[in-house]
Amino acid sequence: MNETPALRTAPLRARAEIDLAAVRANVRTLRAMAPGAALMAVVKADGYGHGAVACARAAVAAGADWLGTATPQEALALRAEAGFPDHVRIMCWLWTPGGPWREAIEADLDVSVSAMWALGEVTEAARLAGRPARVQLKADTGLGRSGCQPGEDWAELVREALRAEAGGLLRVTGLWSHLACADEPGHPSIAAQLGLFREMVAYAEERGVRPEVRHIANSPATLTIPESHFDLVRTGIALYGISPSPDLGPPSDFGLRPAMTLSASLALVKQVPGGHGVSYGHRYVTPGATTLGLVPLGYADGIPRHASSAAPVLVEGKWRTIAGRVAMDQFVVDLSGDQPAPGAEAVLFGPGDRGEPTAEDWAQAAGTIAYEIVTRIGKRVPRVYVNEEPDG
Structure with missing residues (x-):
């Protein structure tokens, strides 16, 4: 066993010991559960309290293809650490008006867009940066948080994103959404959201969107809903060896180990x-x-x-x-x-x-x-x- 050198012998009032071998093993287990999909290791909120950088490195070493954060500041800090292979993408999704769009574009981050105000800000930032933004369009399929509403709102967002893509200002790299009740087995919203997601993806693709990834699966969906895996699964709490819900069973039921x-x-x-x-x-x-x-x-x-x-x-x-x-x-x-x-x-x-x-x-x-x-x-x-x- 190897341990952070500066703290090997120092007496500590308290300590949170993080077993990175457990993180790596959990990534391998989760990848095996979704063999046809890429895996995003979500390291928002400082890696759910475990340490974003250390856990991101462990996840990538075990085969994670993407890293995910909530805020752009988290993603920019992660990118600044460097050391990740070129193929590893970093995505962030919690934006507010006036956010660091240009910095995100220049750091080659994937950014989420849920509304026309965000599309306007990211395209203007792309003009200033002199390079296209990597944009993922988020659909609200029933969670009721971020994400674009189906119908006319989605049609407008898709249309304007394609127009900006044709103008060289962005590349639509993903279409995505988030499940509300994946940790409640059999909840009727699961099938409803998956159905609506397929419809909204089909609409965008029929009009010319060619995403690199389509994704909706969080940790509980990765563990229990294979039909939700699409091209990418976003694993958060399961990455750290914790079951998303007692209703799904303890971590050991899925071969996961708390870190x-x-x-x-x-x-x-x-x-x-x-x-x-x-x-x-x-x-x-x-x-x-x-x-x-x-x-x-x-x-x-x-x-x-x-x-x-x-x-x-x-x-x-x-x-x-x-x-x-x-x-x-x-x-x-x-x-x-x-x-x-x-x-x-x-x-x-x-x-x-x-x-x-x-x-x-x-x-x-x-x-x-x-x-x-x-x-x-x-x-x-x-x-x-x-x-x-x-x-x-």
Whole structure:
């Protein structure tokens, strides 16, 4: 096992250990599930909290053909790191008026366009840059977020994009959309969206659009809806070894392995009597004499306050529960009389190999989804990368 050199021996308050071998293995597994499609590794939100650059490199090493981000700033930062083979494309899709269109064009990014205002801005930026933009037209097939509405709006967007393409200002490289309920097996919106996507793609292609890729599949669709794979699948949370939904089954059902393990060193272990209040508001009072352990992580580090008195932590082989409220920088666990040494490891979540809780366990305790648990881990928690070198 190899680890980020600067952090090998330094004592850490807390650490998010990222197993890049798991990321590479997950990419290979996902590619095998969609053998006829290219794979986009989505590394938005700093790689769902795992580190965008490190995870992008691991994904590309394992065969990812595309990288995806939400904002153009994320994509530009990724491009600036360089080191990716020429065939690897980078796409970004969350634009607002006045965005860095010219910078994106000059960085050879694929940009998403959902409306006429965006098409106007990207074509003007292409004129200024003196080179065509790589544009992917997004269709709203039922999610109701970004994307162009079917009917006259789509007809206008396609017509004007083709006009700009004929003028050498852009190249329509993709047609795409996003599923609303792919994590709910059998939901009627899935078939409806796929049907509408096919219609909107056919309309564009009948009028002369020749996209490099057509895509609608996110992680849950990649895992469970083969007919959604088209030319490209966009894998986000599954890339990091987390199941998109408990309804679909745990990661192991799909051959995926969670990449992040979040742990901390106990800052204090002390004996207290029964009836002792713990943390703000005394929402937890010790039922009898016991020992308390102080875990130096809090909501400033991304620990959900909703996990108060609910989320599990592994200390010395036993599951403990957060005692009382999560504070800004720390929380407490009741150790039931056990007395681990200060500095003992407290594992909040990981793959589960050592009996530790998983991100899904934390999601259930906090009333949220595993996506949020890993993505919200803050910058105060160092990412420590292990298994950085590709296998074999």
